[in-house]
Amino acid sequence: MNRRTPAATPLALLLALALLGAGCTGGVEGTPGAAGLRDPYFPGLGNGGYDVTHYSLKLDIGPSADDKRRPADGTSSPSAQPSDRPADRLRGTATITARATQDLSAFHLDLAGLDVEGATVEGRPAAVNRAGKELIIRPGSAVEDRLRKGRTFTTVVRYSGSPQTITDPDGSKEGWLRTADGAVALGEPTGSMAWFPGNHHPSDKATYDIEVTVPDPLTAVSNGELISRRTEDGRTTYHWRTAEPMASYLATLAVGRFSTHQSATPDGIRLFTAVDPESEAASEEVLDGIPAVLAWSAEKFGPYPFTSAGAIVERTGDAEYALETQNRPVFPGPPDTALLVHELAHQWFGNSVTPKSWRDMWLNEGFATYTEWLWAADHDDVPVEESFDEAYEDGANWAFPPAGPPSAADISEAPVYGRGAMVVHRLRLAIDDDEAFFDLVRGWTETHRHGNASTDDFTAYVEEETGEDLTELWDDWLYGESRPPVED
Known part of the structure; x- marks a missing residue:
């Protein structure tokens, strides 16, 4: 829903990459993992060379350690005490289990702000360099066998600080949002890097254990199931476990009453x-x-x-x-x-079947919007055709094709939702058999359950299952620049 405009690669990152590629002696034979995955809208997001399988996060959250809170201009505010911001500071240990997809000499993690106190790979100290939102981890030669292609390795990062709120190009806020009684972490599309290091691209899904300690009487709520809750010395630790794969932008943490x-x-x-x-x-x-x-x-x-x-x-x-x-x-x-x-x-659409890149956002929002139309038809006596006609007449839905937003600032705009839903309905009309249509949708969610899928995956799946050439439908409704005519 909220997007950040890609920035130029910082000079510091280029220099760090040059040093890593120079083949320093004593390190792992191999090459550094890429600093980004070349997403169409966020080319620097995510990291190459490995696939995360599990995150174990241990977080301690509380008020600022400062005697007084300082506003952005640096002046003191005598009336603003630490208790005014009960979730202002975070101290964390991230244990990241990953599988190498190439022979690695070094690899990257995404992390915005926060101070890194140290890192280990396979229990051995690793060198850490910082370049903007990139952590560059260079293990020692003692663990080189664990970073061979296909091997699993564990990285531990210790960090702390005051998590950032990130402003997206559409002006909305994500990352760490401070509330009156705590904070809530929202991650779409890049905000999760504000509170834990990782491979923050939707194509790299993992399971999670998140243990969060907060001062009483605050509660910490996250994804998955609450495994345990224990209280000691006025602080309570909540352990949340997500057993099914999850993209990092879908991870959340809410602290408050x-x-x-x-x-x-x-x-x-x-x-x-x-x-x-x-x-x-x-x-x-x-x-x-x-x-x-x-x-x-x-x-x-x-x-x-x-x-x-x-x-x-x-x-x-x-x-x-x-x-x-x-x-x-x-x-x-x-x-x-x-x-x-x-x-x-x-x-179903976005969380279980997750987009391969942010260009595939309409698969999330188009189906979710169409679900609203289906609910209104079944429960509020509003025919789907009426919802379709209303969306068709809304000029905002025709600003650009749903499968081709012009920039990162546009991927949560009206065409991705409304026109995306129109694509789904036109597909339903083309199939002209509701039982076959919903069988197709159920097959889609089953085929890509807990995985990733692109727009091309979807169109190919539909044509294979229906045996129909739907090029005209895709050209007009999914990729077309103008509003196509509809039958009276």
Whole structure:
């Protein structure tokens, strides 16, 4: 939803890469992993040479260590004490398990801000260089065999500081968003690098263990399932585990005063909701509908792809937008049913079937928007054709093709949502058989369950399954620059 314009490669990074490529003696034979994955909109995002399989994050969060908080201009603010920002500081240890995809002499991690205190690879100290948002890790020769192609290795990074809020090119905020009683971390598309180091591109999914220690009476809520909770000396540690692969932009952490509720759906999906007390009363009825929305969605799209679900509801104004963080979306205030339906649809489209690059964003948002249309048809007597016609008449949906946003600032604009949903509906009309259409959609979510898929993967899949040449549909609705005519 929120995008950052690619920046030029910093001179410091170029110099660091030159040094690493010079073949310093005593290091691992091989080459450095790439500093970016050449994403169409964020070419420096992510890192090459390895694939992360698991993140284990141990985080300690609390107020600023300073006696007084200093505003951006550097002047002191006598009335602003550390307790005003109870989640201002973070101390973390990230243990990253990865598989080398080439012989590595060095590799990169994405991390914005924060101070790195040291790193090890396979338990041995490693050299760490910093160039902008890149950490460059150079292991010693003692672990060279562990960095051969196909081998698994473990990196530990110790870091601390005050996490950053990142401004996207559309002006929205992500990263570490401070709230009245804590903070919430939102990561789409680059914000997760504000609170932990990693390979922050959607194509590299991993499982997670996140242990977060916060001062009482704050609660720490993250993805997956709550494994344990222990309190000692006025601080509580929450251990969250995400057992299914997750892209880092879908990782979240909410720290604050929450009313929490745990239950389960009739088919055994564990539910965990955390709601700011100011939003609790206005959210109750909609959140009680989560089991019904999941059951209805499963009929349309196939089995729910995760073992847990739920929601995090902040108070109004704590964030600017809702985000489909895995297992439990984050809402910036009490959601309505349409928004809940949209974000839960993302658990299939975006979270389980994750885009290979940010150019494939319409696969997330087009299907989630179409799910709203389907819900309105089944529950509110609003035919899908009426929703389609409304989107068709909205000029904002025709600013650019959904599969070709002109810049990083545009990948969460109207065409990606509204025209993306129109692509799905035109496909349904082309198939002209609702049973066959929904079989196709269920097959798509099953084929790419917990994986990544591109627009080309989708169009090829559809044509193979239907046996139809749909070039005209794709040319007009997915890639076309102008509004195509529709039949009366």
